[in-house]
Amino acid sequence: MISHLNLGVALAVAVAAVAPAAQAGLSSPDGRLVVSVRVAQGGVTYAVARDGKPVLLPSALGLSLEGADFTQGLVLAGLTAAKPVSDKYQMAVGKRRSISYAANEQVYTLRNAQKQTMEVAFRVSNDGVAFRYLVAEPSLPLKKFTGESTSFAFAKSAQAWLQPMSVAQTGWKNTNPSYEEHYQMAIPVGTPSRMKAGWVFPALFKTGDTWVALTEANMDGSFHASRLQADSSNGVYRIGGPAEPEVFTGGALLAESTGTLATPWRVLAIGSLPTLVNSTLGTDLAAPAAHRAASAPALPQPGHASWSWALLKDDHTVYDVQKKFIDYAADMKWDYTLIDADWDRKIGYEKVQELAAYAAAKNVGVLVWYNSSGAWNQTEYSPKGKLLTREARRAEFERLQAMGVKGVKVDFFAGDGKSMIAYYIDILKDAADYGLLVNFHGATLPRGWSRTYPNLMTAEAIKGLEFTTFTQGDQDAVVRHMSMLPFTRNLFDPMDFTPMVFADIPNIKRATRNGFELAESVLLLSGIQHFAEVPEGMATVPPYVKAFLQDLPRSWDDSRFVAGFPGKFAVIARKAGNAWYVAGINSEDTDKTLDLDLSFLGKRTGMLLTDGAGQREFTQSAFAAGKASKITIKPHGGFVAVFK
Incomplete structure (x- = not known):
């Protein structure tokens, strides 16, 4: 700068x-x-x-x-x-x-x-x-x-779309603030936050015909x-x-x-x-990528990951299940699998090293979870306390590098104080020295860090899919919540929402159609997209949906807003190489018919994947680009159109 x-x-x-x-x-x-x-x-x-x-x-x-x-x-x-x-x-x-x-x-x-x-x-x-x-x-x-x-x-006369800031030391095991509240939508400016800590960035406003998004960077x-x-x-x-x-x-x-x-x-x-x-x-406005020595190890690249914990939770962080999810990632041609909390106690370092070697033979990288916390919350998940000092952190990262592990998911941070922000950055710098990618959870908004520290692949800082597996209220709210995210939380920074379920969520009635879930794979930006669906659920989709997810690009060369309104619907196009992927969701309760301006695609004809008659059905058909490409999206439904 x-x-x-x-x-x-x-x-x-x-x-x-x-x-x-x-x-x-x-x-x-x-x-x-x-x-x-x-x-x-x-x-x-x-x-x-x-x-x-x-x-x-x-x-x-x-x-x-x-x-x-x-x-x-x-x-x-x-x-x-x-x-x-x-x-x-x-x-x-x-x-x-x-x-x-x-x-x-x-x-x-x-x-x-x-x-x-x-x-x-x-x-x-x-x-x-x-x-x-x-x-x-x-x-x-x-x-x-x-x-x-x-x-x-x-x-x-202006309106606002804002997420309340949770109060420090509240929530499960005193883990707030974590930027994990639902947005209040189209509220009059001046409406006080229901939480005394205020509102998080990005904050979205509309005044007249002009939109304003407030955030900070660098x-x-x-x-x-x-x-x-x-x-x-x-x-x-x-x-x-x-x-x-x-x-x-x-x-x-x-x-x-x-x-x-x-x-x-x-x-x-x-x-x-x-x-x-x-x-x-x-x-x-973020600082340029931090200098790395020529001798520094290469950083892992963006990719897609399997992940057992999203639907199966704690009891499945065991050797045999994680081996199965490595096989699942290999079958889906995905790049990683994430082994979540308590892996050190339930599997152990030596057996995780075995899993990393097994995964490497299948061109899959292993990621592992860490508890960031010291005394600032009451969490007990482990490994805990191993990242608190530079000496201990670098020793741990050196050990992971020797084990063949490709990255870390670090959870349960304390908030936004100067010393906590410095802790995030210390983790990023030390992880880069050992060629490890980083995913922050229970965390602050990254504020441009993915430019300065290219090993930061993603961060949570959102009320993500895991909450929709806890309560029906959060599941029902996710429909409108999802169409807020391209305009707010995911506007500038990568976001680990951990999307996409096609089959069942235990003890929860899903509120979305399968087309909506599939569209999330393109709409949401994350350096590592941790897909929540398990092998049994993936087995329920048609072969063309599975093939789409096997071939889905890991990163994007360009993106373009097509249509949308915060909290109601969103349609965005993303480019990889010569291919364009257009994805959309409808968060409202009735059919939405749109004339999409896809003239930037020329006269291409693509393949449309969208909802069938039932909640969990798909259809596939040809779809022509043009000045007014008409599409009808079912309530709580969505689509992806691929133009190659």
């Missing part, structure tokens, strides 16, 4: 400190988005317009540090000229492999009454706005964060993760921070630095719904 630590020597505009007010505007490359920053009466606000219409009303900027207040009594001490910034990068995991980013950037230097300075860097791209604070003030040897006044003010372990506060009176949402228990035992809660204190980028994807869903801002 571009440094702004010495901007004082390169100011393009000098602004007199005595000026009572100053205002400036920064436009996107296409001129449609404009950010206006205003310094008046000692306070600083910013506002955003799209095509000349307000999107974000004047909203507060400012930080509080121990020994420095940058929220009031401020003057504009300097302003750089707007300049273009650009970036190109590759992603192994996500909606697009080759990504280009272009924006205009401007940096505002603010000075408080004590003559201390803070910079606010803004970037405006065609699909959104990002800003962050930088404090390099030499009079503060230790820059210790105490608060932030950043807000996002929406018109009272978490390097030096700063805590944020959320929106519970109270948003008059449509003004304010940045909130983690609660006291959300730390690594004995570690820091809030950011502090002896060098430059840099916040994450506050990211606002802005535009039409297609603009939002096609955006990559969540990784555009």
